[in-house]
Amino acid sequence: EIVMTQSPATLSVSPGERATLSCRASQSVSSNLAWYQQKPGQAPRLLIYGASTRATGIPARFSGSGSGTEFTLTISSLQSEDFAVYYCQQYNNWPLTFGPGTKVDIK
Amino acid sequence: EVQLVESGGGLVQPGGSLRLSCAASGFTFSSYEMNWVRQAPGKGLEWVSYISSSGSTIYYADSVKGRFTISRDNAKNSLYLQMNSLRAEDTAVYYCARDAVVPAAGFDYWGQGTLVTVSS
Numbered sequence: 001e002i003v004m005t006q007s008p009a010t011l012s013v014s015p016g017e018r019a020t021l022s023c024r025a026s027q028s029v030s031s032n033l034a035w036y037q038q039k040p041g042q043a044p045r046l047l048i049y050g051a052s053t054r055a056t057g058i059p060a061r062f063s064g065s066g067s068g069t070e071f072t073l074t075i076s077s078l079q080s081e082d083f084a085v086y087y088c089q090q091y092n093n094w095p096l097t098f099g100p101g102t103k104v105d106i107k
Numbered sequence: 108e109v110q111l112v113e114s115g116g117g118l119v120q121p122g123g124s125l126r127l128s129c130a131a132s133g134f135t136f137s138s139y140e141m142n143w144v145r146q147a148p149g150k151g152l153e154w155v156s157y158i159s160s161s162g163s164t165i166y167y168a169d170s171v172k173g174r175f176t177i178s179r180d181n182a183k184n185s186l187y188l189q190m191n192s193l194r195a196e197d198t199a200v201y202y203c204a205r206d207a208v209v210p211a212a213g214f215d216y217w218g219q220g221t222l223v224t225v226s227s
Contacts, residue, residue: 032211034212034214036213036214038152043202043217043218043219043220044144044202044214044217045217046213046215049207049211049212049213050212055207055212055213056215087151089152089154089213089214091213094157094166095166095169096142096154096157097154098152098154099151100151
């Protein structure tokens with residue numbers, strides 16, 4: 001099983017600042033990585049797939065990069081609606097696995 | 108509009124069974140691969156099971172293999188999860204999630220979830 005790790009566990013950011021979230025896979029997942037955003041009481045929302053492609057309707061302030069085992073989600077200028085938990089997921093190998101999440105909260 | 112609506116959750120005793128359903132609308136259900144993902148209270152996401160569009164290919168997480176069965180009825184636009192021998196650690200919100208139409212592109216639509224509580 002591919003183990004996904006995310007850092008930091010919590011990221012405190014002021015509105016308008018840049019946030020950089022990291023995700024690491026225990027072995028290569030190529031570019032088969034997605035990022036999701038989840039707000040309290042809501043289902044996850046797909047942000048990024050293929051490591052760097054924004055899903056439909058996702059603002060350009062969200063960007064993804066990386067391949068192999070190291071990935072990054074960047075939110076260029078945090079808006080109030082961006083404070084949430086972010087999960088990475090690999091879909092290169094079965095079983096599919098998620099990272100433990102990074103909570104982005106208000107500084 | 109794509110909609111996924113889960114139902115069937117509730118309180119069940121350890122060792123009991125429950126069948127979850129996911130009603131799909133707003134898209135051609137028979138063309139899409141589907142998944143179940145769960146989230147224990149206050150915890151992260153855990154993928155549970157996958158089924159191909161025709162139902163011919165199925166995968167499970169080790170944590171549920173042999174106890175849970177995923178199935179679908181394309182004529183009824185419905186996805187199911189039969190859960191047997193339930194344990195306390197199966198307590199979670201269960202989401203159905205659609206594989207994106209683009210191959211290898213994550214889960215693009217999720218239901219609102221249904222809560223399963225396993226407790227005596």
